[in-house]
């Protein structure tokens with residue numbers, strides 16, 4: 364796989380993904396589909412005083428989607444929701460030491476699902 368441009372960090376997160384699973388009655392939930400490949404991503408967050416205290420994801424996406432979601436959940440845990448809202452796919456890809464260009468669309472899923480989960484949290488909070 365190295366010859367198609369995956370960093371060691373991508374492979375490590377793909378083989379050993381963090382925060383896989385679901386959260387029952389989450390404070391925020393986001394689900395997005397990837398228009399390029401049709402894959403799906405779900406993100407669940409637990410929030411206390413606007414800080415993301417727990418986060419889990421579930422995906423039918425490819426290896427890059429798994430690696431980027433694993434990375435984004437690690438980055439977002441402990442973050443203020445407004446700060447996490449600003450995480451972009453580029454932040455995630457940079458943290459993973461790059462993704463092959465043909466796989467950048469996969470990293471949209473992780474950031475978008477996180478943003479949807481935060482929007483859902485804010486909607487619920489405003490009631």
Ligand code: FES
Nearest residue numbers: 400402424425469
């Ligand atoms: Fe679908 Fe990567 S190919 S998420």
